[in-house]
Amino acid sequence: MTVSHESTLVFGLAIAGQAVARELVRRGESVVLADDAVSDLHQAFSKQIGMPLVALTSSSEIQQVLNSVARVAPAPGIPEGHPVIVAARELGVEICSELEIAYRYERDAPSEPRPMVGITGTDGKTTTTMMTAAILESAGLRTMAVGNTDVPLISALNTDARAFAVECSSFRLAHTQQFRMCASAWLNFAPDHLDWHPNLSDYFEAKAKMWAHCVEGDVAVAPFDDLRIIEAAQASNARVVTFGIAGGDYHSFDGWLCGPMGRIMPISEMGRSLPHDVSNALAATAVCLEAGLANVADVASALQSFKNAPHRIQFVGEKGGVRWFNDSKATSPHAVSVALNSFENIVLIAGGKNKGLDLSALAEQPSRMRAVVAIGDASDEVAHAFTGVCEIKRATSMQEAVNMADSFAQDGDVVLLSPGCTSYDWYANYGQRGEDFMKCVGKLLTGKE
Numbered sequence: 001m002t003v004s005h006e007s008t009l010v011f012g013l014a015i016a017g018q019a020v021a022r023e024l025v026r027r028g029e030s031v032v033l034a035d036d037a038v039s040d041l042h043q044a045f046s047k048q049i050g051m052p053l054v055a056l057t058s059s060s061e062i063q064q065v066l067n068s069v070a071r072v073a074p075a076p077g078i079p080e081g082h083p084v085i086v087a088a089r090e091l092g093v094e095i096c097s098e099l100e101i102a103y104r105y106e107r108d109a110p111s112e113p114r115p116m117v118g119i120t121g122t123d124g125k126t127t128t129t130m131m132t133a134a135i136l137e138s139a140g141l142r143t144m145a146v147g148n149t150d151v152p153l154i155s156a157l158n159t160d161a162r163a164f165a166v167e168c169s170s171f172r173l174a175h176t177q178q179f180r181m182c183a184s185a186w187l188n189f190a191p192d193h194l195d196w197h198p199n200l201s202d203y204f205e206a207k208a209k210m211w212a213h214c215v216e217g218d219v220a221v222a223p224f225d226d227l228r229i230i231e232a233a234q235a236s237n238a239r240v241v242t243f244g245i246a247g248g249d250y251h252s253f254d255g256w257l258c259g260p261m262g263r264i265m266p267i268s269e270m271g272r273s274l275p276h277d278v279s280n281a282l283a284a285t286a287v288c289l290e291a292g293l294a295n296v297a298d299v300a301s302a303l304q305s306f307k308n309a310p311h312r313i314q315f316v317g318e319k320g321g322v323r324w325f326n327d328s329k330a331t332s333p334h335a336v337s338v339a340l341n342s343f344e345n346i347v348l349i350a351g352g353k354n355k356g357l358d359l360s361a362l363a364e365q366p367s368r369m370r371a372v373v374a375i376g377d378a379s380d381e382v383a384h385a386f387t388g389v390c391e392i393k394r395a396t397s398m399q400e401a402v403n404m405a406d407s408f409a410q411d412g413d414v415v416l417l418s419p420g421c422t423s424y425d426w427y428a429n430y431g432q433r434g435e436d437f438m439k440c441v442g443k444l445l446t447g448k449e
Helices: 015-026 040-049 059-066 083-091 098-107 125-138 170-174 200-211 227-234 275-290 296-305 333-340 359-363 379-385 398-408 430-446
Strands: 008-011 031-035 053-055 071-074 116-120 143-147 163-167 183-186 219-223 239-243 251-253 256-259 262-266 314-319 322-326 346-351 369-375 391-394 414-417
Touching (some): 015 031, 015 040, 015 098, 031 040, 040 053, 053 059, 059 083, 071 083, 098 170, 116 125, 116 200, 116 275, 125 143, 125 163, 125 275, 125 296, 183 200, 183 227, 183 275, 200 227, 239 275, 251 275, 262 296, 275 296, 314 430, 333 346, 346 379, 346 398, 359 379, 369 379, 369 398, 379 391, 391 398, 398 414, 398 430
Parallel strands (some): 008 031, 008 071, 031 053, 116 163, 116 183, 143 163, 183 219, 219 239, 322 414, 346 369, 346 414, 369 391
Antiparallel strands (some): 251 256, 256 262, 314 322
16 A cells, blocks of 8 residues: 555544545545444445555554554544554644644635634533524524534535534544634533543543634633633633623523623523523524624524424423423433423433443432433443432333333423433434434323334
């Protein structure tokens, strides 16, 4: 195999990795493809784009390839401790995420770069990114929600989009060197992804890189009640704006979303207005208005018709005074706490594959708990967290979990699937888990198999 010393090693060939490889090749650059386990699909992709595919099964193979390339573009799922990442750092090979490569292309384009605004945080990123895109669309800007979504930023460059709302995961931010946006919000921070980051400090620093390269005139939107995030914003070159339900430049008051300019819209007119919906809306509003890309009327129009993505406290059905909600996307205790805060009397279905997090935090709102059904590999950890708090049962399938939850639930209760763990024990992804939950609930509510 002959490899150009100007080549990029694209490591990890799922959606983001393939998108990077395609765009590099489209722009005339040389690529080397690799993955932990080479499959027939990878072979077919290699043939399709006409670039070599290599196996990196030993440290000597990794070093040989790294010595022959200019940079590494790892897929978001490749953790910091992976041998390829560790070796690249030791050899001084540049590591660039998909966001970084896409940003450089857009910045260096012959036409004026299109505005990018962004969202990061432990929870709420996708919803807030979608809200932001909706507001910009309402303002007349053809906007794509990209990044840690179904569409990588690099895949959107060759489209007619006039603006980008970028969901910035820590995985993508960790490997950035120049990436910046004209306005961006950091929603919150809590322990998560400790199966990817070596420690909590590394996770925080990865998030903070969203503001590392801000220039004068950029805007950093931070939660008014998180001093550590505010300090990270103030350490940047950006102008700092705060948000929060109870306070901040953008806040709620007397049933209204409010900003420095005054009232923006009645909260009652939002498509959905659970507490976290209001907080997310304030952050999205701050990003769009402070960037000068939208006005108050655009915000109101967008938020009135906004529909959330599935698997995020998604209403499934009601019977006998019991409402059922699918929050399969909640893969950390912090995300579960947000969901629990939305209801009063709850039968919780929780568990899955833990990612190194302390699940005792699931039980921090005991007054809301009717009962818990523990599922998946972490069922013992979930049960332990709720010992002495409420009744607990363990289920070995989703249908059994739904049936058990039904036996606990009383008139006025909510049954909530909010796992606090990943889905990778029983399912391929959180979406598949949520779909199965809704299917099982449907059987229960209709009595049909």
